[in-house]
Amino acid sequence: xxxxxxxxxxxxxxxxxxRFYAVIPAGGVGTRLWPxxxxxxxxxxxxxxxxxxxxxxxxxDRLEPxxxxxxxxxxxxxxxxxVCRQLPEVxxxxxxxxxxxxxxxxxxxxxxxxxxxxxxxxxxxSFAADQVISPDEKFQxxxxxxxxxxxxxxxxxxxxxxxxxxxxxxxxxxxxxLVVAGAPSAHTVEEFVEKPSEEIAEQYxxxxxxxxxxxxxxxxxxxxxxxxxxxxxxxxxGIMEIARAWDTPDRIAVKNxxxxxxxxxxxxxxxxxxxxxxxxxxxxxxxxxxDDVGDFAAIARLSSAKEDKNVKVIGExxxxxxxxxxGIVVTDTTRVIALIGIQDVVVVDTxxxxxxxxxxxxxxxxxxxxxxxxxxxxxxx
Amino acid sequence: xxxxxxxxxxxxxxxxxxRFYAVIPAGGVGTRLWPxxxxxxxxxxxxxxxxxxxxxxxxxDRLEPxxxxxxxxxxxxxxxxxVCRQLPEVxxxxxxxxxxxxxxxxxxxxxxxxxxxxxxxxxxxSFAADQVISPDEKFQxxxxxxxxxxxxxxxxxxxxxxxxxxxxxxxxxxxxxLVVAGAPSAHTVEEFVEKPSEEIAEQYxxxxxxxxxxxxxxxxxxxxxxxxxxxxxxxxxGIMEIARAWDTPDRIAVKNxxxxxxxxxxxxxxxxxxxxxxxxxxxxxxxxxxDDVGDFAAIARLSSAKEDKNVKVIGExxxxxxxxxxGIVVTDTTRVIALIGIQDVVVVDTxxxxxxxxxxxxxxxxxxxxxxxxxxxxxxx
Numbered sequence: 001x002x003x004x005x006x007x008x009x010x011x012x013x014x015x016x017x018x019r020f021y022a023v024i025p026a027g028g029v030g031t032r033l034w035p036x037x038x039x040x041x042x043x044x045x046x047x048x049x050x051x052x053x054x055x056x057x058x059x060x061d062r063l064e065p066x067x068x069x070x071x072x073x074x075x076x077x078x079x080x081x082x083v084c085r086q087l088p089e090v091x092x093x094x095x096x097x098x099x100x101x102x103x104x105x106x107x108x109x110x111x112x113x114x115x116x117x118x119x120x121x122x123x124x125x126s127f128a129a130d131q132v133i134s135p136d137e138k139f140q141x142x143x144x145x146x147x148x149x150x151x152x153x154x155x156x157x158x159x160x161x162x163x164x165x166x167x168x169x170x171x172x173x174x175x176x177x178l179v180v181a182g183a184p185s186a187h188t189v190e191e192f193v194e195k196p197s198e199e200i201a202e203q204y205x206x207x208x209x210x211x212x213x214x215x216x217x218x219x220x221x222x223x224x225x226x227x228x229x230x231x232x233x234x235x236x237x238g239i240m241e242i243a244r245a246w247d248t249p250d251r252i253a254v255k256n257x258x259x260x261x262x263x264x265x266x267x268x269x270x271x272x273x274x275x276x277x278x279x280x281x282x283x284x285x286x287x288x289x290x291d292d293v294g295d296f297a298a299i300a301r302l303s304s305a306k307e308d309k310n311v312k313v314i315g316e317x318x319x320x321x322x323x324x325x326x327g328i329v330v331t332d333t334t335r336v337i338a339l340i341g342i343q344d345v346v347v348v349d350t351x352x353x354x355x356x357x358x359x360x361x362x363x364x365x366x367x368x369x370x371x372x373x374x375x376x377x378x379x380x381x
Numbered sequence: 382x383x384x385x386x387x388x389x390x391x392x393x394x395x396x397x398x399x400r401f402y403a404v405i406p407a408g409g410v411g412t413r414l415w416p417x418x419x420x421x422x423x424x425x426x427x428x429x430x431x432x433x434x435x436x437x438x439x440x441x442d443r444l445e446p447x448x449x450x451x452x453x454x455x456x457x458x459x460x461x462x463x464v465c466r467q468l469p470e471v472x473x474x475x476x477x478x479x480x481x482x483x484x485x486x487x488x489x490x491x492x493x494x495x496x497x498x499x500x501x502x503x504x505x506x507s508f509a510a511d512q513v514i515s516p517d518e519k520f521q522x523x524x525x526x527x528x529x530x531x532x533x534x535x536x537x538x539x540x541x542x543x544x545x546x547x548x549x550x551x552x553x554x555x556x557x558x559l560v561v562a563g564a565p566s567a568h569t570v571e572e573f574v575e576k577p578s579e580e581i582a583e584q585y586x587x588x589x590x591x592x593x594x595x596x597x598x599x600x601x602x603x604x605x606x607x608x609x610x611x612x613x614x615x616x617x618x619g620i621m622e623i624a625r626a627w628d629t630p631d632r633i634a635v636k637n638x639x640x641x642x643x644x645x646x647x648x649x650x651x652x653x654x655x656x657x658x659x660x661x662x663x664x665x666x667x668x669x670x671x672d673d674v675g676d677f678a679a680i681a682r683l684s685s686a687k688e689d690k691n692v693k694v695i696g697e698x699x700x701x702x703x704x705x706x707x708g709i710v711v712t713d714t715t716r717v718i719a720l721i722g723i724q725d726v727v728v729v730d731t732x733x734x735x736x737x738x739x740x741x742x743x744x745x746x747x748x749x750x751x752x753x754x755x756x757x758x759x760x761x762x
Contacts, residue, residue, distance in 0.1 A: 034719075035717070035719070321749055321752050321753055321756070321758075323745065323748050323749060323752065324742075324745075334733075335732075335733055335734055335735050336416075336733065336734040336735070336753065336758055336761045337734070337735045337736075337737070338415075338416070338734070338735070338736045338737070338738075338746075338749040338752075338753070339737050339738070340736065340737075340738035340739075340742050340745050340746055340748065340749055341738055341739055341741070341742030341745055342726070342737055342738055342739055342742070345723070345737060347735075347737055349735060351716075352715075352716055352717065353716055353717040353718070353719070354716050354717070354718045354719070354728075354730060354735070355718075355719045355721065356718070356719070356720050356721075356723055356726060356728055356737055357719075357720070357721035357722055357723055358721075358722055358723055360722070361705075361721050361722030361723070364704065364705075364721050364722055365719075365721055367704050367721065368702055368704060368719040368721055371702050371704065371719075372702055372717065372719070375702070377702075377717055380717045
């Protein structure tokens with residue numbers, strides 16, 4: 001391994017905040033949110049909670065007080081137009097368009113490499129485009145601490161204080177406090193652990209030592225690349241080749257040639273876990289509310305839409321008639337929808353596809369997507 | 382009361398079958414079948430059972446072996462075009478178009494009056510356009526007997542052998558056998574009774590003396606008019622005025638002037654019940670299967686559509702994906718519909734309105750119609 005070429009910035013050479021650059025990876029179709037979310041209109045392009053903003057716009061706005069317009073976006077080539085409409089502030093050179101999905105290692109790694117090539121002093125923060133967070137102030141305070149902790153030479157993750165024994169998230173085991181100026185909450189990370197069983201999740205919750213891993217990373221770009229180079233040299237070589245061509249006329253040609261050759265690996269395996277083993281990872285425990293809006297039950301829970309009796313309506317509420325019913329209606333058509341005597345129902349009404357399920361079966365919606373794929377109905381996926 | 386002007390035909394002057402004329406009243410929106418059935422496209426214009434025929438076409442075809450083209454149709458002015466498309470055989474002079482709904486007394490009474498004016502010897506048979514009957518042969522055999530019984534000077538109803546203690550139908554209490562050539566099943570009628578309570582319905586079923594009143598009447602037109610004149614003289618005067626002008630150039634003008642003035646009354650009260658009290662009504666008990674397709678539970682029961690696992694699909698079955706679900710999907714759109722983990726559901730999918738309910742709540746669909754009416758959404762009713 002040869003890491004000498006990576007410039008490690010001098011700590012304290014600049015205010016850490018001035019070194020911050022936000023990265024927003026916007027990927028993931030959200031198959032459990034079909035038919036609302038689909039290949040052509042993924043989850044992050046929707047206003048799933050009735051807030052008035054799409055998830056990606058809300059993500060940008062939440063970061064803006066910290067990053068200003070220093071935001072780099074990584075998304076699928078197909079979403080270019082929709083993303084530019086949502087985020088007109090993002091300049092062309094800060095928009096990385098994937099010609100095919102390559103998992104988070106390549107997406108976040110390339111972002112790190114581009115930012116490193118421009119300025120090796122940069123501290124990047126990566127925040128997925130499809131999460132619901134509130135209040136923004138608590139999030140910003142946590143990221144603020146994470147930036148200061150990153151400036152001390154750490155890859156910093158934000159650990160969400162668990163509100164229940166979820167078996168759907170990975171966990172971070174928190175270690176001892178770190179002494180970092182500007183980051184009173186910083187702790188070492190003992191380990192990252194995979195999605196647990198219900199029994200184990202209960203133990204995690206009871207112990208108080210575990211936080212949810214929301215997949216947020218704040219880190220000096222050089223340190224990210226150091227671990228990437230050590231663990232995934234082929235991926236490292238590929239993203240560095242693209243990065244060196246990025247701010248030149250060869251950007252598109254090199255990206256289109258190299259991107260398809262990159263290995264597929266999650267950033268957790270490529271960087272976070274090996275870095276934790278090396279003692280290079282810190283965590284800022286935070287207690288803002290956080291949700292990855294994984295299914296329609298989550299939408300029902302998170303939505304600020306007012307309820308028509310016991311039915312939550314996302315869309316044009318005035319068109320829904322309910323009688324002795326409960327559940328959620330998500331609609332992007334102009335149809336009248338009547339629910340009569342049906343409980344805990346989930347109705348998702350789109351122009352070319354309709355889903356009817358229950359809250360309890362929300363997780364199984366991905367089966368419908370798999371089934372329709374098997375039937376060759378990719379036109380509605 | 383003056384009934385002398387009504388010519389009573391001489392029994393046996395012609396073969397009763399040659400005197401037969403079918404009348405099909407096609408009315409009733411079927412609000413419990415919303416949003417499939419609605420003001421602009423009522424129940425009788427749909428193929429609710431997947432038979433390949435609309436209910437009105439099936440009604441015509443079922444009568445045709447007895448009546449030939451001697452069929453008179455009474456329907457709403459708004460349905461003229463749709464009805465003519467379904468029944469191109471029906472001549473203009475046999476199509477009575479109601480400018481506003483006036484209940485069955487006016488509709489069937491006017492049919493009787495028109496047929497009487499043309500030929501006082503006529504035996505009419507009135508059969509609603511929105512019922513599902515099988516097998517046709519048993520129905521035809523019962524009507525055949527009813528025609529012979531009518532020729533003996535009776536108003537003849539067809540009593541359906543009850544298969545369960547329905548509280549949704551009226552009943553006919555059967556009396557003693559009648560001796561009528563060509564009608565071995567003919568009986569007197571003791572009385573018509575209204576929809577009973579469940580307890581009473583159980584008693585009716587157990588006694589064997591009661592049959593369902595399917596609202597079918599076969600009768601000499603003169604006898605129908607005799608009772609109408611005796612019980613509803615204003616209605617009688619009105620329909621006779623229209624009838625006298627019917628086969629003249631004044632048909633439309635007189636109908637449009639007089640029809641709105643006719644009293645609203647059901648034929649049961651205007652004719653059948655008083656005629657029964659006078660001993661003028663007979664019944665042919667019959668055991669063909671009969672259903673008025675009152676709600677979506679009935680459609681699920683009657684439909685010949687094949688089931689996709691436990692879901693019956695009326696419409697294009699190939700577009701419905703089901704996983705661990707049961708119930709019925711009625712669709713007249715081209716949308717993909719996915720049901721996931723939902724039981725006994727009723728989904729009715731139309732271009733501008735969607736209904737989601739359960740089989741058990743099928744009867745309450747009329748509440749949605751009432752609710753939408755209250756909200757001013759008559760565009761989808």
